[in-house]
Amino acid sequence: xxxxxxxxxxxxxxxxxxxxxxxxxxxxxxxxxxxxxxxxxxxxxxxxxxxxxxxxxxxxxxxxxxxxxxxxxxxxxxxxxxxxxxxxxxxxxxxxxxxxxxxxxxxxxxxxxxxxxxxxxxxxxxxxxxxxxxxxxxxxxxxxxxxxxxxxxxxxxxxxxxxxxxxxxxxxxxxxxxxxxxxxxxxxxxxxxxxxxxxxxxxxxxxxxxxxxxxxxxxxxxxxxxxxxxxxxxxxxxxxxxxxxxxxxxxxxxxxxxxxxxxxxxxxxxxxxxxxxxxxxxxxxxxxxxxxxxxxxxxxxxxxxxxxxxxxxxxxxxxxxxxxxxxxxxxxxxxxxxxxxxxxxxxxxxxxxxxxxxxxxxxxxxxxxxxxxxxxxxxxxxxxxxxxxxxxxxxxxxxxxxxxxxxxxxxxxxxxxxxxxxxxxxxxxxxxxxxxxxxxxxxxxxxxxxxxxxxxxxxxxxxxxxxxxxxxxxxxxxxxxxxxxxxxxxxxxxxxxxxxxxxxx
Amino acid sequence: xxxxxxxxxxxxxxxxxxxxxxxxxxxxxxxxxxxxxxxxxxxxxxxxxxxxxxxxxxxxxxxxxxxxxxxxxxxxxxxxxxxxxxxxxxxxxxxxxxxxxxxxxxxxxxxxxxxxxxxxxxxxxxxxxxxxxxxxxxxxxxxxxxxxxxxxxxxxxxxxxxxxxxx
Amino acid sequence: xxxxxxxxxxxxxxxxxxxxxxxxxxxxxxxxxxxxxxxxxxxxxxxxxxxxxxxxxxxxxxxxxxxxxxxxxxxxxxxxxxxxxxxxxxxxxxxxxxxxxxxxxxxxxxxxxxxxxxxxxxxxxxxxxxxxxxxxxxxxxxxxxxxxxxxxxxxxxxxxxxxxxxxxxxxxxxxxxxxxxxxxxxxxxxxxxxxxxxxxxxxxxxxxxxxxxxxxxxxxxxxxxxxxxx
Numbered sequence: 001x002x003x004x005x006x007x008x009x010x011x012x013x014x015x016x017x018x019x020x021x022x023x024x025x026x027x028x029x030x031x032x033x034x035x036x037x038x039x040x041x042x043x044x045x046x047x048x049x050x051x052x053x054x055x056x057x058x059x060x061x062x063x064x065x066x067x068x069x070x071x072x073x074x075x076x077x078x079x080x081x082x083x084x085x086x087x088x089x090x091x092x093x094x095x096x097x098x099x100x101x102x103x104x105x106x107x108x109x110x111x112x113x114x115x116x117x118x119x120x121x122x123x124x125x126x127x128x129x130x131x132x133x134x135x136x137x138x139x140x141x142x143x144x145x146x147x148x149x150x151x152x153x154x155x156x157x158x159x160x161x162x163x164x165x166x167x168x169x170x171x172x173x174x175x176x177x178x179x180x181x182x183x184x185x186x187x188x189x190x191x192x193x194x195x196x197x198x199x200x201x202x203x204x205x206x207x208x209x210x211x212x213x214x215x216x217x218x219x220x221x222x223x224x225x226x227x228x229x230x231x232x233x234x235x236x237x238x239x240x241x242x243x244x245x246x247x248x249x250x251x252x253x254x255x256x257x258x259x260x261x262x263x264x265x266x267x268x269x270x271x272x273x274x275x276x277x278x279x280x281x282x283x284x285x286x287x288x289x290x291x292x293x294x295x296x297x298x299x300x301x302x303x304x305x306x307x308x309x310x311x312x313x314x315x316x317x318x319x320x321x322x323x324x325x326x327x328x329x330x331x332x333x334x335x336x337x338x339x340x341x342x343x344x345x346x347x348x349x350x351x352x353x354x355x356x357x358x359x360x361x362x363x364x365x366x367x368x369x370x371x372x373x374x375x376x377x378x379x380x381x382x383x384x385x386x387x388x389x390x391x392x393x394x395x396x397x398x399x400x401x402x403x404x405x406x407x408x409x410x411x412x413x414x415x416x417x418x419x420x421x422x423x424x425x426x427x428x429x430x431x432x433x434x435x436x437x438x439x440x441x442x443x444x445x446x447x448x449x450x451x452x453x454x455x456x457x458x459x460x461x462x463x464x465x466x467x468x469x470x471x472x473x474x475x476x477x478x479x480x481x482x483x484x485x486x487x488x489x490x491x492x493x494x495x496x497x498x499x500x501x502x503x504x505x
Numbered sequence: 506x507x508x509x510x511x512x513x514x515x516x517x518x519x520x521x522x523x524x525x526x527x528x529x530x531x532x533x534x535x536x537x538x539x540x541x542x543x544x545x546x547x548x549x550x551x552x553x554x555x556x557x558x559x560x561x562x563x564x565x566x567x568x569x570x571x572x573x574x575x576x577x578x579x580x581x582x583x584x585x586x587x588x589x590x591x592x593x594x595x596x597x598x599x600x601x602x603x604x605x606x607x608x609x610x611x612x613x614x615x616x617x618x619x620x621x622x623x624x625x626x627x628x629x630x631x632x633x634x635x636x637x638x639x640x641x642x643x644x645x646x647x648x649x650x651x652x653x654x655x656x657x658x659x660x661x662x663x664x665x666x667x668x669x670x671x672x
Numbered sequence: 673x674x675x676x677x678x679x680x681x682x683x684x685x686x687x688x689x690x691x692x693x694x695x696x697x698x699x700x701x702x703x704x705x706x707x708x709x710x711x712x713x714x715x716x717x718x719x720x721x722x723x724x725x726x727x728x729x730x731x732x733x734x735x736x737x738x739x740x741x742x743x744x745x746x747x748x749x750x751x752x753x754x755x756x757x758x759x760x761x762x763x764x765x766x767x768x769x770x771x772x773x774x775x776x777x778x779x780x781x782x783x784x785x786x787x788x789x790x791x792x793x794x795x796x797x798x799x800x801x802x803x804x805x806x807x808x809x810x811x812x813x814x815x816x817x818x819x820x821x822x823x824x825x826x827x828x829x830x831x832x833x834x835x836x837x838x839x840x841x842x843x844x845x846x847x848x849x850x851x852x853x854x855x856x857x858x859x860x861x862x863x864x865x866x867x868x869x870x871x872x873x874x875x876x877x878x879x880x881x882x883x884x885x886x887x888x889x890x891x892x893x894x895x896x897x898x899x900x901x902x
Contacts, residue, residue: 014851016847016851019853023840023853026736026740026836026840027836027837027840027841029740030743030832030833030837030840031833031836031837032833033747033832033833034830034833034834037826037829037830073852074732074852074854075729075730075732075846075853075855075856076850076851076852077716077729077730080704080705080708081705081708081709081712082729082730082731083730083734118825119751122747122748122750122751122754125743125747126744126747126751129740129743129744132740133737133740136737144731145733145734148588148734148737148738148741149737151592151596151737151741152737152741152744154596155592155595155599155741155744156744158599158603158748159599159751159752162603162606162751162752163751167607167611167622168623168626170603170606170610170752171623173603174536174600174604177596177599177603178530178539178540178600181547181596181600182526182527182530182546184547184592184596185523185526185543185546185547185549185550186685188550188551188553188554189550189553189689191585192553192554192556192582193557193696195554195557195581195582195585196557196696196697196701196702197702198704199701199703199704199706201581201705202705205704205705209704217691217695218692218695218696221688221691221692224688225688238681245623510699512698512699513698516693516696516698517693520689520690520692523689524685524686524689527685528682528686530682531678531679531681531682556698557698557701558701559698559701560700560701560703565797566710566721566722566723567720567721567723567796567797568720568721568722569720577722579703579706579707580706580709580710580713580723581705581706581709581731583723584723584726584727584731587723587727587801588734588738591738591741591742591801591883592738592741592742594742594887595741595742595744595745595746595886596745598745598746598887598890599745599749601894602748602749602752602753602890602894603752606752606753
């Protein structure tokens with residue numbers, strides 16, 4: 001039976017191989033600790049190698065098969081019975097972003113050094129688990145499978161946050177764990193209700209059955225529960241109390257991955273649920289209000305923050321509030337604005353946390369930091385300008401789309417939100433430029449410059465941002481296509497159930 | 506729709522457990538009790554899932570057991586609940602590990618006392634903030650000095666009972 | 673202030689849940705997917721226990737995720753507690769002659785029961801998770817009765833790593849043979865016999881070993897880390 005195994009089929013452009021970017025990091029994570037007992041250098045290399053391999057497989061599949069969305073059943077069981085992956089443009093984009101960002105912020109060779117063999121292997125294994133989980137979140141098309149990957153991402157991130165061995169980080173991890181685990185209970189209740197109403201867990205079939213079964217107060221309650229539950233990782237307003245402590249206490253590269261990647265994938269789940277199963281105005285309204293509260297509390301707290309990582313954490317809450325407002329607008333414009341903001345935040349916040357590897361501690365102590373490391377200072381100014389939304393930079397266009405969407409919606413609520421966003425932007429500008437000025441102060445003994453790797457990652461992301469500025473038109477067109485695909489409910493259903501074509505409408 | 510049949514009583518139990526857990530988590534300041542409240546809430550969530558697959562008069566979904574042809578309950582929620590229980594166990598075990606670690610570092614699990622300690626550490630870090638001290642293991646690092654003029658929480662100042670435990 | 677906000681949040685949640693509870697129609701689930709699985713699972717997977725057929729067949733990918741979560745929790749517990757060397761821990765005194773003899777007697781029995789439950793997972797209630805917990809319990813009793821006893825972290829790491837890898841490799845083998853990750857292989861055999869349902873028993877065994885190693889590992893970390901009560 002064994003001889004005719006052909007390993008080359010694993011590279012072939014077959015849809016079934018889309019499980020590999022999830023499965024290979026898992027395999028490597030399982031084998032990491034035994035391997036580290038045999039050959040430490042090999043174990044150190046294993047993580048980055050597997051990430052490169054997953055990125056290559058994903059890219060290959062995207063280029064060869066990504067033209068039209070497709071789905072694959074895992075285990076070969078026909079669609080609603082088994083678990084399925086659904087791969088469209090957005091899914092591929094995030095599935096590719098996961099290994100790439102994990103490589104950029106690979107915690108492997110932490111500048112601190114000195115950690116023993118076991119702890120290093122555990123750290124690498126946890127990072128790989130986080131990668132597998134977030135890739136699964138991007139691809140999965142099954143409600144409970146999404147929950148499983150969400151939990152895996154959560155547990156892996158607990159371990160990564162606890163890596164920084166201070167008592168404060170442990171307490172932050174514990175509170176994060178409690179909020180997150182309670183959110184999971186809410187998700188489970190939401191899933192139970194959805195299952196009771198529809199009798200299925202496949203997102204496509206839920207979408208098909210939603211008009212009769214979920215567009216009622218029970219469905220609204222189920223969505224509210226899942227919104228709060230998945231909102232924990234997405235830093236949604238009432239359940240984001242863990243954010244500042246965790247991002248300030250965790251190693252900065254871990255914070256970069258959590259604030260950049262994990263939060264975006266949690267948002268993606270919520271958007272998929274919103275588009276596929278719960279496209280009613282009440283649901284969007286809940287998101288709008290929670291997003292507004294998020295942006296207000298986040299930006300004000302960031303303005304008052306006294307140290308750099310905490311300031312980034314609060315500002316991240318504010319940014320995600322804006323993303324929720326954008327997605328709550330609905331329609332292609334809203335989804336386009338939300339996607340643009342999400343990608344923009346993914347690039348910028350990861351890079352800023354990359355800079356925070358060296359710039360920990362208080363803002364006062366950063367005086368003159370740009371003089372000892374001019375590139376880092378220039379990058380900070382670039383990112384700050386784009387975050388605030390200064391015209392040629394991508395941040396401006398993304399924010400403008402939200403404002404246009406709000407203006408088009410009209411009504412007292414939308415216009416109030418619009419004004420408050422402008423107000424929050426002013427606050428944002430004030431604290432970011434306060435730091436920029438501090439960075440360029442003339443002081444006798446500025447802080448030490450950055451390590452080459454973190455500066456390299458941030459510089460690379462800065463280049464991505466500049467490239468997007470120059471090629472704004474093609475980027476906008478491409479994002480428009482993605483938003484259209486994300487918004488197309490019927491197409492999602494047809495991709496999974498080609499046979500139901502006739503049944504639907 | 507709530508009458509006195511089996512599933513209604515179980516539903517009241519499930520929702521009641523979740524509610525008790527939720528209230529317990531916000532009502533206590535002791536981290537271990539908070540964890541126990543979470544365990545109760547999780548039990549409620551799991552019970553609800555089992556309940557969702559229950560079918561009046563259904564038997565366990567195992568072939569060859571019981572009379573053939575009897576209606577079986579939905580097997581999927583049973584699988585989901587198995588998964589949810591295992592996930593819950595993992596998270597709880599990790600939480601206990603964290604509690605042990607916190608107790609070893611601070612000698613207390615009372616949230617108010619811990620928060621006072623954390624505030625003091627944050628203030629010290631913002632004031633002095635030598636880069637390396639944040640990463641150094643806690644035991645090797647001198648306790649942060651209590652800044653002058655800072656009062657902790659409800660007017661309490663000075664070191665906490667935690668200090669003697671670490672010697 | 674924060675407590676007030678949490679209380680309001682909890683109150684809102686209570687109201688939501690109770691309002692919801694009054695509306696749910698329990699006892700008559702739609703069972704769209706459920707009844708279809710009940711109908712086709714005996715032919716497609718060949719396991720008498722349909723819960724196991726769903727757990728390892730239809731939703732096998734969830735089970736892999738679940739294993740990974742348990743692994744992540746054990747690894748994270750290692751991160752939290754693993755810095756302390758096992759040698760310099762002050763342990764509780766041994767539990768005495770009666771407890772120790774009892775634990776020694778229980779140890780092989782629990783192992784046998786554990787492996788029995790694992791091996792019959794596709795036939796009767798039970799399976800990898802339940803059996804794995806029983807296996808771990810065998811080690812729990814040993815450690816609790818004699819805290820000075822030390823579980824080898826190296827051995828645990830090997831078992832959990834290889835068992836997890838075995839689960840994935842069975843899945844990848846199916847991907848190469850059949851074109852689908854974790855598709856059932858090896859034919860189904862006669863339903864109700866010990867050797868039946870294709871690769872399911874092997875997956876059960878991998879799960880059982882991994883769960884047992886995972887939980888025993890967490891227990892070993894916790895007992896190493898036990899803070900002596902002054």
